Amino acid sequence: MIGEFIDGPLWYFSITAFVIGVVWRIVAIVRAGLKPDLSIARGSAGSGAVRAIFSRFVPERTVTTRSRLQLIAGYMFHVGLLVLLFFAQPHVDFIAERITGFDWPAVPHWVFIVTAEFAFAGLILLWLHRVLNPVTRLLSDLDDHIGSILVFLVMLTGCLALAQSHESLRLLHLFLAEVFLIYFPFSKLMHAFTFVMSRGYTGATMGRKGVNA
Amino acid sequence: MSEQFEQGVAALRNQIDARISSYLSSCVHCGICAEACLFYTETQDPRYTPIHKIEPLKKLWKTENTFWGKMAKSMGLIEPLTESDFAQWEELIYDSCTLCGRCSMVCPVGNDITYMIRKIREGFSVAGYAPDGMKEATKRALNIGSPMGVTLKTLKAALAHVERDTGLSIPIDKANADYMTLFSSMEIVNFPEYIESIAKIFDTAGVSWTISSKAFEATNSGIQIGNRDAAAELVGRVVNAAETLGVKYVVSPECGHAYTAIRWEGPNLIGRAYDFEVIHILELLDKLKVEGRIKLSGKDDTPMTLHDPCQIVRRGGVVDPPRNLLNSVADHFTEMQDHGVMNWCCGGGGGVSANERAEPLRLKAFDRKKHQLEELGVNTMVTACANCRIILEEGLEHNEMDTEVVSLTELLAEHLQSGNT
Incomplete structure (x- = not known):
């Protein structure tokens, strides 16, 4: 009974809330408006925006030494999570069945295991850094912790459900993923989409000035 | 809650545009910006983390623009912005930030934190929470024309020295000159050698230039304290003088924020493009060198x-x-x-x-x-x-x-x- 609810109505509700919520947040940002810049541009805003969207994937040398742990953990977690999300066999099957109607090659089982270990290690290190480092401890709020814990639980139950021997574990994983999807638009998890906008706005402004940001 | 504080909050609210909304939506509190800020690196005080300095702006945005913020505010779980927030953060946004922009270069999500600090100052200055030194400098700039109290008389005295030392005549209020030069008060008072230098270089290069008696001050205290009206008034004086004289270019001097004020913020402050172009003195000197109008000789072997x-x-x-x-x-x-x-x-x-x-x-x-x-x-x-x-x-x-x-x-x-x- 509860399984059917998680597999059916709750899934459709959560994915709908996620899509509408994300679109609503992005539209709200754009609707906040931006006055046209009347100064004479030295360079191109468009190419500045595109450059910043990609160049910020590579950290500046000035922060690579002291923030090394955070940067490495950040890459481990984010790359790991993306691989797990889009290239784990159960996810490929699920997305093909429920959303796209077609599938694509998944990573081998051993890659899944290694990637999951990297992603877990990255997430745990980032969270430990958040609570132990004086700077991140000062900055962090409840939303940051809820986001970290939700992702951790979704990943953990996902690994537990991997064997696919217990339907209840799969449902628990799906249920947490649905909670995650519903929480997503209301939280800092939105940075997964808005980082393109923030990098783009800054890159455009700096690009007009002729500065590679 | 005082009326002035409410006006400050309103001014702060007006600063929240799409850029700021995207920045606040994207920040994941990673704190990497701390390592780019010299106030943090040299003190190791977490309060000087750049993104922490915009906390009042974030609080306002959160309580008025986010689901959880609005809900928490309605349930009394989160306090709205208070005068105490402004009092506590005044030091962080004015004393421990030079608007240098280094933090904005390292943020992984691309936040221009400096832009936000520049904008948060708009609210603080309206609310009256700004350092006395900056308030006084702004007042002098508006009333006297210079944050250091330099008057036309002071400038003329400095120019007389330059004319005597160089044997050159410094053109004032020459209509239709190609370039109208600005100076910072500090150059007039502390470094008149700068004026002497450009007089010599312009003379050698045959540059048609002038100084306006109506607007010679390049600095803009309004930009620094974060007061849009003051900043616009100061830019407007330069624009009026340049357009009245009919010059082709306004030359921004060896002064950092003066360039930002007149070149990048100015048109947006007065709400229109200029009838002239703005060029920094270094851009102009480089141009004169490339065009062969000035030749430099005798390289210095001092390590520099x-x-x-x-x-x-x-x-x-x-x-x-x-x-x-x-x-x-x-x-x-x-x-x-x-x-x-x-x-x-x-x-x-x-x-x-x-x-x-x-x-x-x-x-x-x-x-x-x-x-x-x-x-x-x-x-x-x-x-x-x-x-x-x-x-x-x-x-x-x-x-x-x-x-x-x-x-x-x-x-x-x-x-x-x-x-x-």
């Missing part, structure tokens, strides 16, 4: 390095001209490890130099520049900003360092080959 003024280079985009120019007169020009758009600030920009109570913190932050110089082992530092120059000299004096600070324009004038036009 370049201190990049943040507002000219990182926030202004004048990155190559100072290097081209310095390389043409210096045989041993060595860059600091962090240079160009990633250079470290002198510690006195963004109005910090006009803020007396910030002096101990500023001198502590100077340790970063001290470290850079010690690492390089060069005893001559060239720069192109009168404010940087004063701040660097004070820091060097405080640390008993034997380093000379030289103006790039003045250095070029020393190497000017006369009669080459």
Whole structure:
């Protein structure tokens, strides 16, 4: 009974809330408006925006030494999570069945295991850094912790459900993923989409000035 | 809640545009910006983490624009913005930020944190939460025409000295000149050699130029304190003077924030494009050199390095001209490890130099520049900003360092080959 609810109505509700919520947040940002810049541009805003969207994937040398742990953990977690999300066999099957109607090659089982270990290690290190480092401890709020814990639980139950021997574990994983999807638009998890906008706005402004940001 | 505070909150609310909304939506509190801020690196005080400095803006945005923020506010779980927030954060946004923009270069999600601090100052200044030194400087700029109280009489006295020393005539209010030059008060009072240098260079290059008796001051305290009306008034004076004289260009002097004010913020402050172009003195000198209108001779073999003024280079985009120019007169020009758009600030920009109570913190932050110089082992530092120059000299004096600070324009004038036009 509860399984059917998680597999059916709750899934459709959560994915709908996620899509509408994300679109609503992005539209709200754009609707906040931006006055046209009347100064004479030295360079191109468009190419500045595109450059910043990609160049910020590579950290500046000035922060690579002291923030090394955070940067490495950040890459481990984010790359790991993306691989797990889009290239784990159960996810490929699920997305093909429920959303796209077609599938694509998944990573081998051993890659899944290694990637999951990297992603877990990255997430745990980032969270430990958040609570132990004086700077991140000062900055962090409840939303940051809820986001970290939700992702951790979704990943953990996902690994537990991997064997696919217990339907209840799969449902628990799906249920947490649905909670995650519903929480997503209301939280800092939105940075997964808005980082393109923030990098783009800054890159455009700096690009007009002729500065590679 | 006082009426002035409410006006400040309203002014702050008006600053929240799509850029700021995207920045606040994207920030994941990673704190990496801390490592780019000299106030944090030199004190290790987490409060000086750049993104922490915009907390009041974030609080306002959160309680008025986010689901959880609105809900928490309605349930009384979160306090709305209070005067106490402004009182607590005043030091963070004015004393420990030079608007240098270095944090904005390292944020993984691309947040222009400096833009937010510049904007948050708009709310604070309206609410009356700004350092006395900056308030007074702004008042003097509006009433007298200069944050240091320099009048036309003072300028004329300085120009008379220049004319006597050079034998040149300095044109004032010459209609239809190609270039109208601006000066910072600090150049007029502390470094008249700068005026002498450009007079010599312009004369040699045959530049048609003038100074306006109505608007000669380049600095803009309104930008620094974050008061849009004051900033617009000060820019407007320059624009009116330049358009009345019918000049083709306004020359921004060796002053960092003056360039940002007139070149990048100015048109947006007065709500229209200018009838003239703005050019930085270094861009103009580089142009004159490329066109062969000035020739430089006798390279200096003293080891030299370049201190990049943040507002000219990182926030202004004048990155190559100072290097081209310095390389043409210096045989041993060595860059600091962090240079160009990633250079470290002198510690006195963004109005910090006009803020007396910030002096101990500023001198502590100077340790970063001290470290850079010690690492390089060069005893001559060239720069192109009168404010940087004063701040660097004070820091060097405080640390008993034997380093000379030289103006790039003045250095070029020393190497000017006369009669080459």
